[in-house]
Amino acid sequence: MQPGETGCDATLDDAQPRFENTAARFRAWHHQRMEESLERISRELGFTLDAGALARLMLLRGLWLAQGRAINLIGASSDAELLGHIGDGIATVVCASGLLTLDASTAWLDVGSGGGLPGLIVAALTPVRLTLVEPRQRRAAFLEFALATIGNKSEVLRARLGDATWDKYRMERMKTPGEVGFSVASARAVFAPEEWLGIGEKLVINGGVVIAHLRPGQLDVSGVVATSAVEWQRSRIGAFRVR
Numbered sequence: 001m002q003p004g005e006t007g008c009d010a011t012l013d014d015a016q017p018r019f020e021n022t023a024a025r026f027r028a029w030h031h032q033r034m035e036e037s038l039e040r041i042s043r044e045l046g047f048t049l050d051a052g053a054l055a056r057l058m059l060l061r062g063l064w065l066a067q068g069r070a071i072n073l074i075g076a077s078s079d080a081e082l083l084g085h086i087g088d089g090i091a092t093v094v095c096a097s098g099l100l101t102l103d104a105s106t107a108w109l110d111v112g113s114g115g116g117l118p119g120l121i122v123a124a125l126t127p128v129r130l131t132l133v134e135p136r137q138r139r140a141a142f143l144e145f146a147l148a149t150i151g152n153k154s155e156v157l158r159a160r161l162g163d164a165t166w167d168k169y170r171m172e173r174m175k176t177p178g179e180v181g182f183s184v185a186s187a188r189a190v191f192a193p194e195e196w197l198g199i200g201e202k203l204v205i206n207g208g209v210v211i212a213h214l215r216p217g218q219l220d221v222s223g224v225v226a227t228s229a230v231e232w233q234r235s236r237i238g239a240f241r242v243r
Helices: 008-046 053-066 079-097 119-125 137-149 164-175 193-200
Strands: 107-111 129-133 155-157 183-186 204-214 228-232 237-242
Touching: 008 053, 008 107, 008 137, 053 119, 053 137, 079 119, 079 183, 079 204, 079 228, 079 237, 107 155, 119 129, 119 137, 129 137, 137 155, 155 164, 193 204, 193 237
Parallel strands: 107 129, 107 183, 129 155, 183 204
Antiparallel strands: 204 237, 228 237
């Protein structure tokens, strides 16, 4: 004990490293539990989650937990709440992959991306060329930061469907050599399924796929039956082939 120190001071100094070590072990335990949960969900959905994809999901998990409440991203503030959202994103990828090969030649449009569901999950799990459409500045900035964090060069478009920015983007895209249009279009919690299917089929190429979130047990949208479907918790994700 140094001159002038009390016994209480020495006890507090000794306790600090022990507290920090305990906190670090607790964080490591939560990290491992989350990884195990993501691997389990992927197995249940029939998706092969490699080490790189798992690492990217964990990076996104950290961002959502750190910034989710501050800018009201996805309404989840714990690992338990995040699992449902991430599982939904994995199920979306599984649903689309039932109809298309998701590779670097695939152009995927995600409308109303918000906090990144399912868009950022798609970016973490696949090599597709992704366009995230989000009009709100803070959320768009988060999407850009999240993509950079996981090393993905997909683009974020600050726009709404039908506004001047979107129309200009579509015209420029049509003029770009080699661009043939979007192969997949998704929009989670933005439109009713009936409305989205009508919008989405105008956004993808012939043979492309529109992803819609349906009610549990729902088999069709306005009489159109999903070509591929995956059940996840309280929702059914349907993929509709456009002809």
